[in-house]
Amino acid sequence: MDDKENIKININQNPIYDDTQNIYHHIHNIKVSVNEKSIEKQKAENNIFNINKYFAAAILSVFIYVACALTAQVQLADIITIEVPLTILLSLLLTYLMLSNHVKEGYCGYTIVAILLFFVNPSYTFIVLVTELSQAIIDCTVKIFTNKHDFSVFNEEKHNLSKSDHIINFLHRIKYHLLLSVIFFVTFTLFSYFYPSVFQSLIIPAYQGMQEGVQSGTVELATTPLFINNFSVAFRMFISGICLSIPNIYLLIYNGLLIGFTGSQLPISYFLSFTVPHGILELTAVMLAGGAGFKVTQAILNLFNGLTLRKEISFSKFMVVSLKMILDSIVIMVVVFVLLMIAAYVEANLTIPIGRTLLGI
Numbered sequence: 001m002d003d004k005e006n007i008k009i010n011i012n013q014n015p016i017y018d019d020t021q022n023i024y025h026h027i028h029n030i031k032v033s034v035n036e037k038s039i040e041k042q043k044a045e046n047n048i049f050n051i052n053k054y055f056a057a058a059i060l061s062v063f064i065y066v067a068c069a070l071t072a073q074v075q076l077a078d079i080i081t082i083e084v085p086l087t088i089l090l091s092l093l094l095t096y097l098m099l100s101n102h103v104k105e106g107y108c109g110y111t112i113v114a115i116l117l118f119f120v121n122p123s124y125t126f127i128v129l130v131t132e133l134s135q136a137i138i139d140c141t142v143k144i145f146t147n148k149h150d151f152s153v154f155n156e157e158k159h160n161l162s163k164s165d166h167i168i169n170f171l172h173r174i175k176y177h178l179l180l181s182v183i184f185f186v187t188f189t190l191f192s193y194f195y196p197s198v199f200q201s202l203i204i205p206a207y208q209g210m211q212e213g214v215q216s217g218t219v220e221l222a223t224t225p226l227f228i229n230n231f232s233v234a235f236r237m238f239i240s241g242i243c244l245s246i247p248n249i250y251l252l253i254y255n256g257l258l259i260g261f262t263g264s265q266l267p268i269s270y271f272l273s274f275t276v277p278h279g280i281l282e283l284t285a286v287m288l289a290g291g292a293g294f295k296v297t298q299a300i301l302n303l304f305n306g307l308t309l310r311k312e313i314s315f316s317k318f319m320v321v322s323l324k325m326i327l328d329s330i331v332i333m334v335v336v337f338v339l340l341m342i343a344a345y346v347e348a349n350l351t352i353p354i355g356r357t358l359l360g361i
Contacts, residue, residue, distance in 0.1 A: 053138065054095050060134040061091040065127060068191070072198040083127060090131040098135060107132065118194075126195060133187050140180040144298060149173055151324045153306075153317040173328055174291060177298070181290030184252040185283070192260025203261040210258075221352075227344035230282060234289035234336050238329065241296025248293035255286060274355040278347035285339040292329040292336070299325035 065087050069079045090110075097106035114128040148155070149172035161169070192199050220226075233251060240247035263271045299322040306318025355361075 050099055053099065053142075054092060056138050057095045057131075057134050058088050058091045060137065061087050061131045064134060065130045068126070068130070068198055071202050073201065083123075086124075087127050087131060090128060091134060094131055094135050098139065103139075106135075122195070126191070126198075129187070129191070133183065136183050137180065140176050140183065143176045144180070144294070145301075147173065147176060151321045153313055153321055170328065170331070174295060174332065177294040178288065178291035180294055181252060181287045184249060185256040185287050185290065188253045188256035189260040189263075192257040193264050194260075196261050196264040199257050199261060203257050206258060207261060207265070221348050223344045223348045226347055227340055230285070230340045230344065231337065234285060234333070234340065237286075237289040237293045238296065238333055238336075239293075241293040241329070242300060244300070245293050245297040248290055248297075252286070252290045259283070270355075270359065273358040274351060277351045277354045278343045281339045281343035281346065285336045285343065288332050288339070289336050292332040295325055295329035295332070299323075299329075 062084055065083060066076075066079060069083065070076070094106050094110060097103075097109075110128055110132045114125045114132070117128060118125040144150075149169060151173070192203065196203075233255070237248045237251050240251070263275075302318055302322045302325065306313070306315045306322075309318075
């Protein structure tokens with residue numbers, strides 16, 4: 001026992017042992033310091049992201065509301081007094097709920113408040129819906145660029161997948177692009193339906209031109225002309241992805257406003273009877289084309305990202321990823337092509353007979 005104790009004492013007193021312990025503690029302190037710095041850096045980045053989200057939501061809400069108000073020919077002085085501060089306040093509150101992981105509660109709460117306010121003061125309902133729309137646009141945009149299922153130079157592509165897995169992965173890659181397109185189209189369709197007076201100065205010329213075209217025979221209700229007209233719009237939405245989807249967003253909003261305004265000017269039974277048969281396919285194709293345009297925009301922005309990181313990662317990798325994104329958008333456009341072909345045939349040959357049958361004309 002004495003020998004063993006002497007050996008332990010000798011080892012502990014050995015200068016090499018002391019140096020080893022010092023080195024270990026030094027390395028451990030470095031690791032702790034690095035971890036603390038990385039945590040602090042992550043917190044700083046999260047704070048900057050959150051602040052940017054507050055600013056983005058507020059600015060977008062004000063921009064949409066002011067644009068709609070000016071379209072309705074409301075004086076700018078009247079907008080600034082109450083509506084703009086209220087829009088900013090509601091926007092900041094909703095952003096706070098989103099960042100506090102109360103996403104469902106935030107959206108559901110604002111929707112309920114909007115419905116209740118509609119029976120009291122519809123103009124305040126419009127403000128609530130604008131803030132909700134802005135937040136949804138920002139959330140979808142963020143999810144598009146943080147989607148772990150999408151192509152990325154930082155993610156390894158999975159091989160040996162079954163056909164069903166490939167389809168599921170494809171749907172995961174495009175779901176937020178399609179959701180963003182649906183949000184733009186459906187929201188402004190509802191805006192135009194419930195607030196036609198706001199957008200009538202913008203929509204009436206196109207609405208009257210469409211009516212005159214049908215009555216004069218300029219607008220030919222035949223399969224080929226209808227398909228060419230509709231697909232040309234869808235193709236412009238797809239191509240506009242190169243221009244950061246600005247024309248794409250405009251076409252989604254404008255077509256939504258036109259559909260909603262038309263519905264507000266006709267008896268609902270008449271409108272649905274002569275719209276639903278072909279409209280289900282046609283409007284679905286429009287929203288899909290919008291999603292394809294957003295996917296092209298993502299591919300373009302990915303290339304720009306490659307230019308900034310070309311020293312760290314090969315630019316060719318970014319090109320490959322962008323080409324895969326564009327291929328996804330082309331697949332969507334193939335579906336759009338098929339849907340619009342069927343929709344054009346139904347509109348030219350079946351919609352009027354079906355509508356008359358439903359209305360008993």
